[in-house]
Amino acid sequence: MSPELRAADPEVNFRLTAHASARESSNDGGYSYRVEDVRLDPMTVDEFEARLPALANGYVAEQIRAGNWSSGDAEELANVQLHRLLPLGIATPGMHWYVARTLADEVVGYLWLATEPTDPITAVAWIYAIEVEPRYRGRGIGHRLLYAAELEAQRLGARAIALNVFGANHVARQLYDSSGYEVTSLQMRKSLG
Ligand SMILES: CC(C)(COP(=O)(O)OP(=O)(O)OC[C@H]1O[C@@H](n2cnc3c(N)ncnc32)[C@H](O)[C@@H]1OP(=O)(O)O)[C@@H](O)C(=O)NCCC(=O)NCCS
Numbered sequence: 001m002s003p004e005l006r007a008a009d010p011e012v013n014f015r016l017t018a019h020a021s022a023r024e025s026s027n028d029g030g031y032s033y034r035v036e037d038v039r040l041d042p043m044t045v046d047e048f049e050a051r052l053p054a055l056a057n058g059y060v061a062e063q064i065r066a067g068n069w070s071s072g073d074a075e076e077l078a079n080v081q082l083h084r085l086l087p088l089g090i091a092t093p094g095m096h097w098y099v100a101r102t103l104a105d106e107v108v109g110y111l112w113l114a115t116e117p118t119d120p121i122t123a124v125a126w127i128y129a130i131e132v133e134p135r136y137r138g139r140g141i142g143h144r145l146l147y148a149a150e151l152e153a154q155r156l157g158a159r160a161i162a163l164n165v166f167g168a169n170h171v172a173r174q175l176y177d178s179s180g181y182e183v184t185s186l187q188m189r190k191s192l193g
Contacts, residue, residue, distance in 0.1 A: 031152060035144040038108065040152075043097035048090040051097075051110060055129055056082055066166050067189065085114075085128070096152065100132075100145055108136040109145050115156045125158035130172075142175045 030042035043051070056078045063069040069077055086092045094116020100109035112129035127149055132141045153161045162184070165172050 031155060033148040033151060035148050037103055038100050038141055038144040038148075039103065040098045040100050040111065040145065040148045043090065043099050043110070045090055047099055048097055052082070055110075055112075055131075058131070062166050062169070065168060067191075095128075096156070098148075098152075100141065100148075108133050108141050111145055111149055113149055113152060113156075115153070115158060123157060123159040125153035125156060125161050127161065127163040130163075137171070142171075143179065146175060146179055 032042070033040040056075075059081075060069070060074040060078045063078070064071055064074050086095060090097055094114055096113040096115065098111040098113070099107055100111065101107055109132040110129065111127070114126040114128050127146075130142070130145055130149065132145065150161055163176070163181070165176060167173075167187075
């Protein structure tokens with residue numbers, strides 16, 4: 001564990017620096033952010049390819065847990081959705097991928113932000129994935145990542161940021177609730193035996 005990481009403090013005003021990144025990426029030039037002790041860099045092609053299977057597996061698990069997909073179909077459904085969203089992989093226009101690291105360069109999380117297709121009136125960016133490495137969870141990195149996502153969305157022209165979250169994901173819901181996100185739609189279900 002890196003000693004510099006502290007628990008989340010909802011009162012904290014994050015210190016932030018942002019600068020154009022020289023790293024190779026699919027993004028429009030690439031921006032890096034540093035939110036306190038976490039740095040967010042554009043993802044490289046190699047990092048993206050290494051990350052995609054874990055992303056698909058996590059999505060499959062969530063859909064099965066939510067009762068939306070059966071385990072038999074889930075993997076194929078996830079692959080179909082990912083191919084539809086990412087026809088050009090990391091180079092798909094409007095898709096922005098980031099890796100979060102400690103200042104000691106340990107990877108602690110990932111972010112997938114989507115700004116296309118976007119409604120020109122509402123200009124909403126979507127968080128398609130935000131994830132903290134399991135051993136770093138519960139220490140405020142989710143808050144730092146989310147804050148960086150909001151700034152990056154603004155830089156990319158968004159006037160609002162949105163996401164979908166599964167009802168049973170209480171930690172993520174707490175993160176969004178305490179960060180000022182409001183429920184805009186709600187899916188409900190009752191099991192009939
Ligand atoms: C959701 C996720 C990104 C949150 O990241 P994190 O670094 O653990 O979150 P933080 O430490 O910043 O904590 C966020 C909030 O959840 C609370 N929290 C964190 N872990 C918790 C736990 N195990 N139980 C209850 N609350 C918890 C924190 O106290 C904090 O509350 P606050 O907002 O009132 O201060 C992370 O848990 C994760 O990667 N989960 C798997 C992927 C996922 O579900 N992504 C979201 C998809 S919508």
